[in-house]
Amino acid sequence: MAKPARNFEAVVASANALASGAVVYRTAEGSWSPHFKDALIARSKSEAEALLAAADGDVKATLIVELALIEVALEEGVAPRPRSLRERIRAEGPTVPIPQDPQPVIRT
Amino acid sequence: MYRYDEFDHRFVMERTKEFAGQVTRRLSGELSEEQFRPLRLMNGVYLQLHAYMLRIAIPYGTLSSRQLRKLADIARRYDRDYGHFTTRQNLQFNWIKLADMPAILAELAEVEMHAIQTSGNCIRNVTADHFAGAAADEIADPRPWAEIIRQWSSLHPEFSFLPRKFKVAVTGAAKDRAAIQVHDIGLELKRNDKGENGFAVWVGGGQGRTPMIAKKLTDFLPESDILAYCDAILRVYNLEGRRDNKYKARIKILVHEMGEEEMRAAVEKEFAAIRGKTLTVPAPEIARINAYFAPPAYQLCDPATPVFVAAQAADSQFRMFAERNVTPHKQPGYGVLTISLKPVGGPPGDATSSQMDRIADLAERYGHDEIRVSHEQNLVLPHVRLDDLPAIHASLIEGGLATANAGLITDIIACPGLDYCTLANARSIPVAQRISERFADIARQRDIGDLKLKISGCINACGHHHVGHIGILGVDRKGEEFYQITLGGSGDETCAIGEIAGRGFSSDEIVGAVETVVDTYLKLRQTPQEDFLAAYRRLGSAPFQEALYVA
Numbered sequence: 001m002a003k004p005a006r007n008f009e010a011v012v013a014s015a016n017a018l019a020s021g022a023v024v025y026r027t028a029e030g031s032w033s034p035h036f037k038d039a040l041i042a043r044s045k046s047e048a049e050a051l052l053a054a055a056d057g058d059v060k061a062t063l064i065v066e067l068a069l070i071e072v073a074l075e076e077g078v079a080p081r082p083r084s085l086r087e088r089i090r091a092e093g094p095t096v097p098i099p100q101d102p103q104p105v106i107r108t
Numbered sequence: 109m110y111r112y113d114e115f116d117h118r119f120v121m122e123r124t125k126e127f128a129g130q131v132t133r134r135l136s137g138e139l140s141e142e143q144f145r146p147l148r149l150m151n152g153v154y155l156q157l158h159a160y161m162l163r164i165a166i167p168y169g170t171l172s173s174r175q176l177r178k179l180a181d182i183a184r185r186y187d188r189d190y191g192h193f194t195t196r197q198n199l200q201f202n203w204i205k206l207a208d209m210p211a212i213l214a215e216l217a218e219v220e221m222h223a224i225q226t227s228g229n230c231i232r233n234v235t236a237d238h239f240a241g242a243a244a245d246e247i248a249d250p251r252p253w254a255e256i257i258r259q260w261s262s263l264h265p266e267f268s269f270l271p272r273k274f275k276v277a278v279t280g281a282a283k284d285r286a287a288i289q290v291h292d293i294g295l296e297l298k299r300n301d302k303g304e305n306g307f308a309v310w311v312g313g314g315q316g317r318t319p320m321i322a323k324k325l326t327d328f329l330p331e332s333d334i335l336a337y338c339d340a341i342l343r344v345y346n347l348e349g350r351r352d353n354k355y356k357a358r359i360k361i362l363v364h365e366m367g368e369e370e371m372r373a374a375v376e377k378e379f380a381a382i383r384g385k386t387l388t389v390p391a392p393e394i395a396r397i398n399a400y401f402a403p404p405a406y407q408l409c410d411p412a413t414p415v416f417v418a419a420q421a422a423d424s425q426f427r428m429f430a431e432r433n434v435t436p437h438k439q440p441g442y443g444v445l446t447i448s449l450k451p452v453g454g455p456p457g458d459a460t461s462s463q464m465d466r467i468a469d470l471a472e473r474y475g476h477d478e479i480r481v482s483h484e485q486n487l488v489l490p491h492v493r494l495d496d497l498p499a500i501h502a503s504l505i506e507g508g509l510a511t512a513n514a515g516l517i518t519d520i521i522a523c524p525g526l527d528y529c530t531l532a533n534a535r536s537i538p539v540a541q542r543i544s545e546r547f548a549d550i551a552r553q554r555d556i557g558d559l560k561l562k563i564s565g566c567i568n569a570c571g572h573h574h575v576g577h578i579g580i581l582g583v584d585r586k587g588e589e590f591y592q593i594t595l596g597g598s599g600d601e602t603c604a605i606g607e608i609a610g611r612g613f614s615s616d617e618i619v620g621a622v623e624t625v626v627d628t629y630l631k632l633r634q635t636p637q638e639d640f641l642a643a644y645r646r647l648g649s650a651p652f653q654e655a656l657y658v659a
Contacts, residue, residue, distance in 0.1 A: 016155060016159075018134075018135065018206065019135055019205060019206055019207045020159065020205045020206070020207070021155060021156075021158070021159035021160040021204070021205060021206060022158070022159060023157070023158055059141075061137070062134075062135065062136070062137035065141050065155065066141075066155060083587075084587060085526065085535075085587070085589065086157070086526060089157060089526060089527060090157050090158065093158065094158070094527035094528060094537075095527055095535060095538055096455055096527055096537045096538055096541065098188055098189075098190065099189075099190040099454065099455060099458040099459070099460050100460065101460050101462050101463070101507075101508065102506075102507065102508030
């Protein structure tokens with residue numbers, strides 16, 4: 001969540017889409033994207049507050065649930081990523097593969 | 109198997125319809141999330157990290173082929189083609205859309221299934237020994253009683269808003285495969301020297317952040333009194349259980365704070381007031397429910413089981429499978445088959461739709477149409493002819509289901525962990541995968557022998573780590589995953605809570621630490637027959653701690 005300006009961590013607004021439950025991020029256009037890379041990054045406390053206030057309208061409009069600001073790691077030359085492992089897993093999916101049927105056995 | 113009566117049909121249909129209306133009102137905005145959350149939870153719907161999760165009740169872990177095919181069908185059409193079998197003998201779908209929920213619940217109702225009481229502060233789905241009605245060591249089948257308790261506890265108005273959730277487990281064998289001593293109520297069906305059936309009743313066990321072993325309130329309660337006695341326990345709990353603190357609200361805390369004697373006295377007082385009245389289960393009703401669980405029509409078979417014997421002699425892979433995954437059956441010529449959902453490197457407890465279909469087909473063709481879900485996250489065909497096992501094994505190989513590791517170190521219980529769960533602090537599945545890869549060599553696993561390894565990704569202990577011979581608890585330390593090892597736990601009739609070995613291990617270190625524990629056991633065991641738990645109980649924690657932290 002937003003911290004005092006001096007130590008402000010960049011944040012994005014994330015939620016789950018109400019009907020599907022899918023993880024979504026608030027974009028600069030005010031829509032919701034399933035891709036973290038599309039997220040609008042708030043770089044100051046006032047930007048974060050504005051982002052949260054705008055996004056909250058969509059909670060009331062029953063588009064999203066579980067709205068939260070999540071911290072983003074910004075490093076030179078690296079694409080922004082959520083700071084916590086939990087949020088990276090939300091953004092990128094489980095770190096384990098989705099179960100698949102075994103490959104057919106090839107008998108030689 | 110039990111078939112729904114008119115009452116069951118009606119309440120499931122009514123609830124499905126009611127919940128469909130609630131979903132519609134939520135999607136239209138008529139209900140807020142705060143209003144909707146308790147309603148969806150009453151119907152087994154959680155919001156997890158990536159999507160909604162639907163938890164479906166599988167009463168005492170028993171499924172017919174038709175039901176398992178329906179679960180496969182739902183996985184295929186509404187989810188990502190797989191399901192996750194849980195330590196409460198339930199099934200969870202991880203990628204369900206809220207908008208699809210009413211349709212899914214309607215389809216489940218077609219096969220007499222639902223998601224009611226799989227969440228919330230009520231009496232949850234009753235669990236039982238997964239070998240019930242089949243195991244050679246069984247005294248009496250616990251399923252009729254699990255069913256009677258299910259009927260009594262379903263939508264019970266007095267017990268729908270308890271201080272906290274409430275879990276009941278039933279076994280009918282002295283060998284406890286249902287972990288009854290770590291349940292809110294644990295019931296052991298037994299027979300006295302007059303040949304009458306009754307229950308030993310355990311109360312106040314549980315895992316979570318405050319693990320407790322249950323206290324035995326009575327050693328022998330006549331079976332027809334079981335509902336009155338459970339009612340008495342629930343009344344004491346409902347009145348005296350703490351509602352001020354979620355972490356102190358389970359009955360285990362009440363039993364701990366009151367003490368065993370005072371708890372017994374309070375329950376006996378309530379019991380005396382209601383005993384012999386409406387909650388006494390009438391003998392004709394016991395007989396009627398028992399009839400649903402009559403043994404299947406066993407086929408004639410050669411007691412020498414020539415096909416089974418010949419296959420073991422000819423095929424070492426089959427022999428190893430039969431040695432680990434087949435348990436003695438009460439009927440000569442038959443066996444109880446455990447189908448491991450723990451392939452090396454795979455997520456424990458997951459099955460794809462086609463695997464579920466395959467198992468349903470095998471159950472229909474060879475297994476009297478019956479499947480069980482074990483709390484150890486495997487599936488069981490309780491009644492198979494030993495002579496059919498080679499054919500079953502061949503099919504399981506094709507389906508990637510023939511892992512011969514039942515009860516071995518790679519037969520790991522793991523909760524979904526941080527890969528799926530909003531409560532988790534650390535990942536469980538990748539640790540399970542790496543451990544199973546490290547110990548993949550089946551000869552090494554067999555040399556290590558019986559060893560229960562259980563992993564939870566948070567203190568809520570869905571992965572039963574407290575009762576693992578080796579338990580692993582994932583914690584978050586300043587944003588890093590750490591894993592604490594507990595040793596010497598057991599969920600069977602010799603129930604014990606594992607002891608914390610010492611400081612936690614990083615994700616990189618944990619697999620090596622488990623290997624150190626196992627190697628220490630191998631070095632110190634007196635004979636190969638002395639299993640890990642027996643050796644730990646003889647040696648204590650010191651040599652393991654020394655190997656982990658000093659050496």
